[in-house]
Amino acid sequence: MGGENQKKNTYILLLAVCIIAVCIFVANKALAKTGDYAEVSVDGETVYELPLSENTELLITGTDGGTNKLIINNGVCYVTEADCPDKLCIKQGKISHNGESIICLPHKLVITIHNSSDTSSNVDAITK
Protein backbone atom coordinates (compact mmCIF):
# COMPACT_ATOMS: atom_id res chain seq x y z
CA MET A 1 0.00 0.00 0.00
CA GLY A 2 1.53 3.28 -1.15
CA GLY A 3 -0.23 5.33 1.53
CA GLU A 4 1.54 3.47 4.34
CA ASN A 5 4.93 4.04 2.69
CA GLN A 6 4.19 7.74 2.27
CA LYS A 7 3.28 7.97 5.95
CA LYS A 8 6.49 6.20 6.95
CA ASN A 9 8.57 8.45 4.68
CA THR A 10 7.01 11.54 6.25
CA TYR A 11 8.03 10.44 9.73
CA ILE A 12 11.52 9.51 8.50
CA LEU A 13 11.81 12.99 6.98
CA LEU A 14 10.75 14.63 10.26
CA LEU A 15 13.24 12.56 12.24
CA ALA A 16 16.05 13.27 9.77
CA VAL A 17 15.43 17.01 9.94
CA CYS A 18 15.50 16.97 13.73
CA ILE A 19 18.76 14.98 13.79
CA ILE A 20 20.40 17.32 11.26
CA ALA A 21 19.21 20.38 13.20
CA VAL A 22 20.58 18.99 16.48
CA CYS A 23 23.92 18.21 14.77
CA ILE A 24 24.23 21.75 13.40
CA PHE A 25 23.20 23.19 16.76
CA VAL A 26 25.78 21.11 18.65
CA ALA A 27 28.46 21.96 16.08
CA ASN A 28 27.66 25.66 16.41
CA LYS A 29 27.82 25.50 20.21
CA ALA A 30 30.99 23.42 20.27
CA LEU A 31 32.80 25.81 17.96
CA ALA A 32 31.53 28.90 19.72
CA LYS A 33 34.02 30.79 21.88
CA THR A 34 33.31 33.98 23.74
CA GLY A 35 34.20 36.86 21.49
CA ASP A 36 36.02 40.01 22.51
CA TYR A 37 34.91 42.58 19.97
CA ALA A 38 31.72 43.46 18.09
CA GLU A 39 31.86 44.25 14.42
CA VAL A 40 29.12 46.57 13.18
CA SER A 41 28.50 46.55 9.45
CA VAL A 42 26.02 48.41 7.28
CA ASP A 43 25.30 47.07 3.80
CA GLY A 44 28.29 44.71 4.00
CA GLU A 45 30.80 47.41 4.97
CA THR A 46 32.33 47.49 8.42
CA VAL A 47 31.68 50.81 10.11
CA TYR A 48 32.66 50.15 13.73
CA GLU A 49 34.67 47.62 15.69
CA LEU A 50 33.93 47.87 19.36
CA PRO A 51 35.71 45.98 22.15
CA LEU A 52 33.30 44.13 24.45
CA SER A 53 35.41 45.00 27.49
CA GLU A 54 34.34 48.64 27.35
CA ASN A 55 30.76 49.71 28.11
CA THR A 56 29.52 51.58 25.06
CA GLU A 57 26.35 53.29 23.93
CA LEU A 58 26.12 54.05 20.25
CA LEU A 59 23.52 55.27 17.75
CA ILE A 60 24.03 53.56 14.39
CA THR A 61 22.56 54.91 11.16
CA GLY A 62 21.50 52.23 8.66
CA THR A 63 21.11 52.35 4.89
CA ASP A 64 17.74 54.11 4.73
CA GLY A 65 18.55 56.65 7.43
CA GLY A 66 17.02 54.48 10.14
CA THR A 67 18.75 54.20 13.46
CA ASN A 68 19.49 51.48 16.00
CA LYS A 69 20.80 52.07 19.48
CA LEU A 70 23.55 49.60 20.37
CA ILE A 71 24.57 48.98 23.97
CA ILE A 72 27.63 47.09 25.15
CA ASN A 73 27.47 46.38 28.86
CA ASN A 74 29.58 43.90 30.86
CA GLY A 75 30.74 42.06 27.75
CA VAL A 76 27.32 41.53 26.21
CA CYS A 77 26.01 43.39 23.22
CA TYR A 78 22.38 44.25 22.44
CA VAL A 79 20.06 46.71 20.71
CA THR A 80 17.64 48.71 22.84
CA GLU A 81 15.98 51.10 20.40
CA ALA A 82 15.24 50.95 16.69
CA ASP A 83 12.94 52.77 14.33
CA CYS A 84 12.36 49.79 12.04
CA PRO A 85 8.79 48.41 11.88
CA ASP A 86 9.37 44.89 13.22
CA LYS A 87 11.92 45.53 16.02
CA LEU A 88 13.43 42.08 15.42
CA CYS A 89 16.88 43.41 16.25
CA ILE A 90 15.70 44.16 19.79
CA LYS A 91 14.00 40.78 20.14
CA GLN A 92 17.20 38.99 19.09
CA GLY A 93 18.45 39.78 22.56
CA LYS A 94 21.95 39.76 23.98
CA ILE A 95 24.98 38.30 22.22
CA SER A 96 28.46 37.60 23.51
CA HIS A 97 29.72 34.42 21.79
CA ASN A 98 32.02 34.34 18.80
CA GLY A 99 29.99 34.22 15.59
CA GLU A 100 26.70 35.30 17.14
CA SER A 101 24.98 38.17 15.44
CA ILE A 102 22.14 40.66 15.57
CA ILE A 103 20.64 41.49 12.22
CA CYS A 104 18.35 44.33 11.24
CA LEU A 105 17.21 43.68 7.67
CA PRO A 106 15.41 46.99 6.98
CA HIS A 107 18.58 48.96 7.80
CA LYS A 108 20.96 46.30 6.38
CA LEU A 109 22.74 46.34 9.71
CA VAL A 110 24.69 43.38 11.07
CA ILE A 111 26.37 43.24 14.45
CA THR A 112 28.69 40.24 14.74
CA ILE A 113 30.80 39.12 17.66
CA HIS A 114 34.36 38.12 16.80
CA ASN A 115 37.31 36.77 18.68
CA SER A 116 40.60 38.50 17.98
CA SER A 117 42.56 35.28 18.66
CA ASP A 118 40.47 33.57 15.99
CA THR A 119 42.74 33.33 12.96
CA SER A 120 39.84 33.34 10.51
CA SER A 121 38.89 36.92 11.39
CA ASN A 122 41.01 39.86 10.33
CA VAL A 123 42.98 40.72 13.45
CA ASP A 124 44.60 43.72 11.79
CA ALA A 125 41.40 45.69 11.78
CA ILE A 126 40.75 45.91 15.53
CA THR A 127 40.85 49.41 16.91
CA LYS A 128 41.22 49.79 20.64
Add this chain to the structure above:
Amino acid sequence: MNGKEFWGNDDNRTSYVVILGFMLALSLILSYVESLIPFPFGVPGMKLGLPNMAVVILIYRYGAKEGIVINVLRIILSGFLFGNLFGIMFSISGALISFLCMIIAKKSGLFDMRGVSVIGGLCHNIAQLLVAAFIVKTSGIMFYLPVLLVSGAVTGFLNGFIAEKLSIYLNKSFIRSKNR
Protein backbone atom coordinates in the same frame (compact mmCIF):
# COMPACT_ATOMS: atom_id res chain seq x y z
CA MET B 1 -5.04 10.58 -0.40
CA ASN B 2 -5.15 11.04 -4.18
CA GLY B 3 -7.28 14.16 -3.86
CA LYS B 4 -9.25 13.69 -7.04
CA GLU B 5 -12.49 13.02 -5.15
CA PHE B 6 -12.45 16.31 -3.21
CA TRP B 7 -15.68 18.26 -3.41
CA GLY B 8 -17.24 15.74 -5.74
CA ASN B 9 -17.19 16.16 -9.47
CA ASP B 10 -16.73 19.82 -10.30
CA ASP B 11 -15.86 19.83 -13.96
CA ASN B 12 -18.08 22.84 -14.54
CA ARG B 13 -16.51 26.24 -14.72
CA THR B 14 -18.63 27.94 -12.07
CA SER B 15 -17.58 25.67 -9.24
CA TYR B 16 -13.95 25.87 -10.44
CA VAL B 17 -14.03 29.67 -10.14
CA VAL B 18 -15.92 29.53 -6.85
CA ILE B 19 -13.51 27.08 -5.25
CA LEU B 20 -10.40 28.99 -6.41
CA GLY B 21 -11.91 32.21 -5.04
CA PHE B 22 -12.74 30.41 -1.84
CA MET B 23 -9.17 29.13 -1.51
CA LEU B 24 -7.74 32.61 -2.18
CA ALA B 25 -10.00 34.02 0.55
CA LEU B 26 -8.94 31.21 2.89
CA SER B 27 -5.23 31.82 2.29
CA LEU B 28 -5.72 35.58 2.74
CA ILE B 29 -7.52 35.20 6.05
CA LEU B 30 -4.81 32.75 7.17
CA SER B 31 -2.18 35.37 6.28
CA TYR B 32 -4.07 37.85 8.42
CA VAL B 33 -4.41 35.44 11.34
CA GLU B 34 -0.69 34.72 11.03
CA SER B 35 0.16 38.43 11.18
CA LEU B 36 -1.92 38.72 14.36
CA ILE B 37 -0.02 35.96 16.18
CA PRO B 38 3.31 37.26 17.46
CA PHE B 39 6.08 34.69 17.36
CA PRO B 40 7.95 35.20 20.60
CA PHE B 41 11.46 34.35 19.35
CA GLY B 42 13.87 36.82 17.86
CA VAL B 43 14.63 34.74 14.83
CA PRO B 44 14.09 36.47 11.49
CA GLY B 45 11.83 34.66 9.04
CA MET B 46 10.28 32.41 11.68
CA LYS B 47 6.52 32.14 11.32
CA LEU B 48 3.66 29.68 11.38
CA GLY B 49 3.18 29.44 7.62
CA LEU B 50 -0.58 29.00 7.93
CA PRO B 51 -1.37 30.06 4.34
CA ASN B 52 0.67 27.09 3.18
CA MET B 53 -2.30 25.01 4.29
CA ALA B 54 -4.44 26.43 1.49
CA VAL B 55 -1.58 26.00 -0.99
CA VAL B 56 -1.16 22.32 -0.09
CA ILE B 57 -4.90 21.70 -0.50
CA LEU B 58 -4.79 23.42 -3.92
CA ILE B 59 -1.80 21.40 -5.12
CA TYR B 60 -3.61 18.19 -4.22
CA ARG B 61 -6.98 19.29 -5.60
CA TYR B 62 -5.89 20.90 -8.87
CA GLY B 63 -2.16 21.09 -9.48
CA ALA B 64 0.79 23.39 -9.96
CA LYS B 65 -0.88 26.03 -12.15
CA GLU B 66 -3.76 26.85 -9.79
CA GLY B 67 -1.44 26.60 -6.78
CA ILE B 68 1.03 29.17 -8.09
CA VAL B 69 -1.65 31.62 -9.23
CA ILE B 70 -3.37 31.62 -5.83
CA ASN B 71 -0.02 31.73 -4.03
CA VAL B 72 1.28 34.79 -5.91
CA LEU B 73 -2.07 36.59 -5.65
CA ARG B 74 -2.17 35.82 -1.94
CA ILE B 75 1.32 37.25 -1.33
CA ILE B 76 0.66 40.45 -3.31
CA LEU B 77 -2.77 41.06 -1.75
CA SER B 78 -1.75 40.26 1.82
CA GLY B 79 1.47 42.25 1.35
CA PHE B 80 -0.48 45.37 0.42
CA LEU B 81 -3.13 44.77 3.08
CA PHE B 82 -1.02 43.83 6.09
CA GLY B 83 2.62 44.46 5.15
CA ASN B 84 4.87 46.47 2.88
CA LEU B 85 6.73 46.15 -0.40
CA PHE B 86 9.86 44.88 1.30
CA GLY B 87 7.82 42.11 2.91
CA ILE B 88 6.34 41.14 -0.47
CA MET B 89 9.75 40.75 -2.11
CA PHE B 90 11.06 38.90 0.89
CA SER B 91 8.22 36.42 1.16
CA ILE B 92 7.77 35.85 -2.58
CA SER B 93 11.27 34.38 -2.83
CA GLY B 94 10.61 31.92 -0.02
CA ALA B 95 7.13 31.11 -1.31
CA LEU B 96 8.22 30.37 -4.88
CA ILE B 97 11.10 28.11 -3.87
CA SER B 98 9.00 26.26 -1.31
CA PHE B 99 6.24 25.91 -3.89
CA LEU B 100 8.63 24.41 -6.43
CA CYS B 101 9.94 21.94 -3.85
CA MET B 102 6.42 20.95 -2.81
CA ILE B 103 5.50 20.24 -6.44
CA ILE B 104 8.61 18.07 -6.83
CA ALA B 105 7.88 16.31 -3.50
CA LYS B 106 4.31 15.59 -4.54
CA LYS B 107 5.33 14.37 -8.02
CA SER B 108 7.89 12.02 -6.48
CA GLY B 109 5.05 10.28 -4.63
CA LEU B 110 7.32 9.67 -1.64
CA PHE B 111 5.34 11.67 0.90
CA ASP B 112 1.75 12.18 1.98
CA MET B 113 0.12 15.58 2.41
CA ARG B 114 1.91 16.20 5.70
CA GLY B 115 5.30 15.29 4.25
CA VAL B 116 4.79 17.61 1.28
CA SER B 117 3.87 20.38 3.70
CA VAL B 118 6.99 19.69 5.78
CA ILE B 119 9.13 19.99 2.63
CA GLY B 120 7.39 23.28 1.90
CA GLY B 121 8.06 24.66 5.37
CA LEU B 122 11.70 23.59 5.33
CA CYS B 123 12.45 25.00 1.88
CA HIS B 124 10.65 28.24 2.71
CA ASN B 125 12.82 28.80 5.78
CA ILE B 126 16.06 27.81 4.06
CA ALA B 127 15.28 30.08 1.10
CA GLN B 128 14.47 33.04 3.33
CA LEU B 129 17.64 32.51 5.31
CA LEU B 130 19.67 32.45 2.09
CA VAL B 131 17.98 35.64 0.88
CA ALA B 132 18.65 37.28 4.24
CA ALA B 133 22.30 36.16 4.09
CA PHE B 134 22.54 37.63 0.59
CA ILE B 135 20.98 40.98 1.56
CA VAL B 136 23.17 41.58 4.62
CA LYS B 137 26.19 39.86 3.01
CA THR B 138 27.10 37.70 5.97
CA SER B 139 27.28 34.00 6.69
CA GLY B 140 26.86 34.53 10.44
CA ILE B 141 23.14 34.29 9.82
CA MET B 142 23.56 30.50 9.49
CA PHE B 143 23.50 30.43 13.29
CA TYR B 144 19.72 30.43 12.94
CA LEU B 145 19.63 27.40 10.64
CA PRO B 146 18.92 24.68 13.26
CA VAL B 147 16.07 26.67 14.84
CA LEU B 148 14.57 27.45 11.46
CA LEU B 149 14.87 23.81 10.31
CA VAL B 150 13.01 22.47 13.34
CA SER B 151 10.38 25.21 13.30
CA GLY B 152 9.84 24.73 9.56
CA ALA B 153 9.41 20.99 9.99
CA VAL B 154 7.06 21.26 12.97
CA THR B 155 4.85 24.02 11.55
CA GLY B 156 4.88 22.28 8.15
CA PHE B 157 3.77 19.02 9.74
CA LEU B 158 0.94 20.69 11.68
CA ASN B 159 -0.21 22.63 8.61
CA GLY B 160 -0.17 19.46 6.51
CA PHE B 161 -2.10 17.60 9.19
CA ILE B 162 -4.77 20.33 9.32
CA ALA B 163 -4.89 20.51 5.51
CA GLU B 164 -5.45 16.75 5.34
CA LYS B 165 -8.33 16.87 7.85
CA LEU B 166 -9.74 20.05 6.30
CA SER B 167 -9.87 18.56 2.83
CA ILE B 168 -11.85 15.57 4.13
CA TYR B 169 -14.44 17.85 5.75
CA LEU B 170 -14.60 20.17 2.74
CA ASN B 171 -15.13 17.14 0.56
CA LYS B 172 -18.03 15.92 2.72
CA SER B 173 -19.73 19.30 2.97
CA PHE B 174 -19.55 19.95 -0.78
CA ILE B 175 -20.97 16.53 -1.59
CA ARG B 176 -23.81 17.07 0.88
CA SER B 177 -24.74 20.39 -0.73
CA LYS B 178 -24.73 18.70 -4.14
CA ASN B 179 -27.22 16.05 -3.03
CA ARG B 180 -29.61 18.53 -1.45
